Amino acid sequence: MDNLTAAVYIGEGFEGEGVNASHINILIGPRGGPVGQAFANSLSSPSQGHCPFMVIAQPNIPVKPMTLYVNKAEIQGDLHANATWGASQAGIAKAINEALSSGIFPPEAENEWAIVTANWVNPSCNDLDEVYHNNYNACVRAIHAALNYLPLKHDLVALKQIKNPFYTPKH
DSSP states (O other): OOHHHHOOEEEEEEEOSGGGOEEEEEEEEETTSHHHHHHHHHHHOOBTTBOOEEOEEETTEEOSSEEEEEESSOOOSHHHHIIIIIIIHHHHHHHHHHHHHTTSSOTTHHHHEEEEEEEEEOTTOOOHHHHHHHHHHHHHHHHHHHHTTOSOHHHHHTOSOOOBTTBOOOO
16 A cells, blocks of 8 residues: 555644534545444444434535544534534535635645544533534634644643643642
């Protein structure tokens, strides 16, 4: 396997606060490499409460590169389902479509790459528009981070504290 086929771009994006915040992990790379294998494995191996699906721009029009949406939270109720399958998916579709049309992805990405996204939509979400915007922005961040190998080591070394939206250590 050559380096181009083996390329795996990995990124993370977080956007928003509270119950409508979005967290996205993303794998981007050639279909013939590890990302393509992860795509096929995820699509063909749903688990209880987690059924990966293709991200679409509109019904019958999937985004390119072909993108798989994997939900991190089990669907809980109609609003959460609409937020996941609707608002979150639409935000991710917009970010992927813009990355392709603006040239952020190289030309070969259109038909030769695959993307896998793992997405957090809080079951307690309460605003579909906010979920949409947060997922769009988180996906834009994740794509940027992946293609630019972010964060850089010096950024990590410069951190004064490790924390996340759910926990900040006292020391």
